[in-house]
Amino acid sequence: xxxxxxxxxxxxxxxxxxxxxxxxxxxxxxxxxxxxxxxxxxxxxxxxxxxxxxxxxxxxxxxxxxxxxxxxxxxxxxxxxxxxxxxxxxxxxxxxxxxxxxxx
Amino acid sequence: xxxxxxxxxxxxxxxxxxxxxxxxxxxxxxxxxxxxxxxxxxxxxxxxxxxxxxxxxxxxxxxxxxxxxxxxxxxxxxxxxxxxxxxxxxxxxxxxxxxxxxxxxxxxxxxxxxxxxxxxxxxxxxxxxxxxxxxxxxxxxxxxxxxxxxxxxxxxxxxxxxxxxxxxxxxxxxxxxxxxxxxxxxxxxxxxxxxxxxxxxxxxxxxxxxxxxxxxxxxxxxxxxxxxxxxxxxxxxxxxxxxxxxxxxxxxxxxxxxxxxxxxxxxxxxxxxxxxxxxxxxxxxxxxxxxxxxxxxxxxxxxxxxxxxxxxxxxxxxxxxxxxxxxxxxxxxxxxxxxxxxxxxxxxxxxxxxxxxxxxxxxxxxxxxxxxxxxxxxxxxxxxxxxxxxxxxxxxxxxxxxxxxxxxxxxxxxx
Numbered sequence: 001x002x003x004x005x006x007x008x009x010x011x012x013x014x015x016x017x018x019x020x021x022x023x024x025x026x027x028x029x030x031x032x033x034x035x036x037x038x039x040x041x042x043x044x045x046x047x048x049x050x051x052x053x054x055x056x057x058x059x060x061x062x063x064x065x066x067x068x069x070x071x072x073x074x075x076x077x078x079x080x081x082x083x084x085x086x087x088x089x090x091x092x093x094x095x096x097x098x099x100x101x102x103x104x
Numbered sequence: 105x106x107x108x109x110x111x112x113x114x115x116x117x118x119x120x121x122x123x124x125x126x127x128x129x130x131x132x133x134x135x136x137x138x139x140x141x142x143x144x145x146x147x148x149x150x151x152x153x154x155x156x157x158x159x160x161x162x163x164x165x166x167x168x169x170x171x172x173x174x175x176x177x178x179x180x181x182x183x184x185x186x187x188x189x190x191x192x193x194x195x196x197x198x199x200x201x202x203x204x205x206x207x208x209x210x211x212x213x214x215x216x217x218x219x220x221x222x223x224x225x226x227x228x229x230x231x232x233x234x235x236x237x238x239x240x241x242x243x244x245x246x247x248x249x250x251x252x253x254x255x256x257x258x259x260x261x262x263x264x265x266x267x268x269x270x271x272x273x274x275x276x277x278x279x280x281x282x283x284x285x286x287x288x289x290x291x292x293x294x295x296x297x298x299x300x301x302x303x304x305x306x307x308x309x310x311x312x313x314x315x316x317x318x319x320x321x322x323x324x325x326x327x328x329x330x331x332x333x334x335x336x337x338x339x340x341x342x343x344x345x346x347x348x349x350x351x352x353x354x355x356x357x358x359x360x361x362x363x364x365x366x367x368x369x370x371x372x373x374x375x376x377x378x379x380x381x382x383x384x385x386x387x388x389x390x391x392x393x394x395x396x397x398x399x400x401x402x403x404x405x406x407x408x409x410x411x412x413x414x415x416x417x418x419x420x421x422x423x424x425x426x427x428x429x430x431x432x433x434x435x436x437x438x439x440x441x442x443x444x445x446x447x448x449x450x451x452x453x454x455x456x457x458x459x460x461x462x463x464x465x466x467x468x469x470x471x472x473x474x475x476x477x478x479x480x481x482x483x484x485x486x487x488x489x490x491x492x493x494x495x496x497x498x499x500x501x502x503x504x505x506x507x508x509x510x511x512x513x514x515x516x517x518x519x
Contacts (some may be wrong), residue, residue: 013364014372015372018372076145077136081135100356101356101373
């Protein structure tokens with residue numbers, strides 16, 4: 001079954017959920033292509049900033065990527081192993097954003 | 105082709121050196137990159153446990169054979185502390201273990217919500233977390249416990265850098281805590297004060313012969329060392345022997361991954377992010393450094409570990425001084441030191457006032473004196489009136505040192 005949209009599970013933890021209406025888990029739907037290219041993690045980050053982020057974008061996004069101190073897991077794997085923002089999203093992917101700036 | 109933006113034309117260097125397979129087991133697909141090395145989940149847990157155990161002290165180094173081998177854990181509820189408590193429990197309280205290496209194990213939690221507006225009390229959450237581990241006791245302290253108003257608290261006037269004594273009008277410990285924090289001149293000083301009070305409360309509550317574990321991970325340690333030097337606390341870069349930091353080789357990223365995969369529930373940071381403070385700015389700098397140059401942060405910690413302060417060895421230095429406020433080792437003569445290192449001027453009127461009354465500046469370390477007297481802006485009229493209630497232990501120490509300094513002039517009752 002093919003569809004024009006990708007269904008993705010997105011989770012925020014470590015205090016990041018406070019920026020997203022204090023809600024940890026979202027299911028979002030993105031087009032398979034963005035700007036004539038397969039939709040990737042950078043597109044998702046910018047989409048989250050424009051559509052779900054409620055306050056203080058500087059604590060989440062910086063120069064089209066996440067702010068330093070945020071660990072991103074793609075299907076339980078460090079996004080640095082998957083190409084970071086260039087990772088092409090697949091239907092059913094689970095993306096977790098974890099803030100490491102908890103304090104002590 | 106322009107060279108103005110080399111990132112546009114140069115392929116980015118990958119963050120890992122060798123493939124996507126775990127570099128330990130060489131069979132499983134990698135799931136986390138730690139300083140250029142790829143780990144699968146199982147090997148990552150083994151790697152963290154190994155680093156933790158390597159930093160744990162030998163029981164014999166702290167306990168005489170007749171003493172019970174107590175272990176204290178300073179538990180803030182944050183990321184590092186949650187990982188630390190989990191590692192302690194899995195290592196020393198696992199099912200089927202033989203005679204425990206450490207017993208009792210006590211977690212000390214200091215509730216700091218009274219220091220902030222609108223921050224909820226987290227004691228119930230902490231109880232739930234700690235009680236989830238078998239055989240770990242919890243002691244709950246409160247930041248306001250530092251101000252026991254049953255005996256009158258002393259206060260310091262911050263208008264004069266010699267810090268003359270004044271009286272405190274705070275009726276309750278919470279009032280005194282809030283007055284203490286409100287009197288501090290900068291956001292940096294307020295964060296520093298909360299940290300100092302928490303540290304002193306834990307050290308006073310824990311048994312003196314027991315090591316106290318702090319969940320300071322590598323990233324937080326680098327932040328603490330750099331910001332500590334900026335505060336003027338370079339004399340205390342080396343912690344006392346009681347303080348052990350078993351996560352000092354484990355980064356914030358590793359802690360976050362560990363907490364996520366172990367389903368731990370760290371407390372969110374208390375209070376504001378503190379970006380208007382030295383601590384906040386340093387944290388921002390170190391976290392960026394950690395992302396772009398992952399090995400540099402450990403180099404910061406390793407370099408600072410080699411720094412040993414020159415302790416006062418001359419006979420003129422007198423007995424070793426402990427700061428009356430933070431209770432860390434201090435150098436004598438903070439005012440004289442500052443006279444040599446800073447450009448200052450006094451008006452002639454105020455100079456005369458400074459020769460009268462009892463001043464406390466010489467009982468403090470450089471960092472605490474700077475914390476109380478630094479100014480983020482030009483002093484206004486309201487600052488001149490600031491009176492800072494001091495913790496109970498500071499009041500006791502000042503009274504004892506005042507008695508000591510006049511003991512030769514006190515007449516016995518029989519005379």
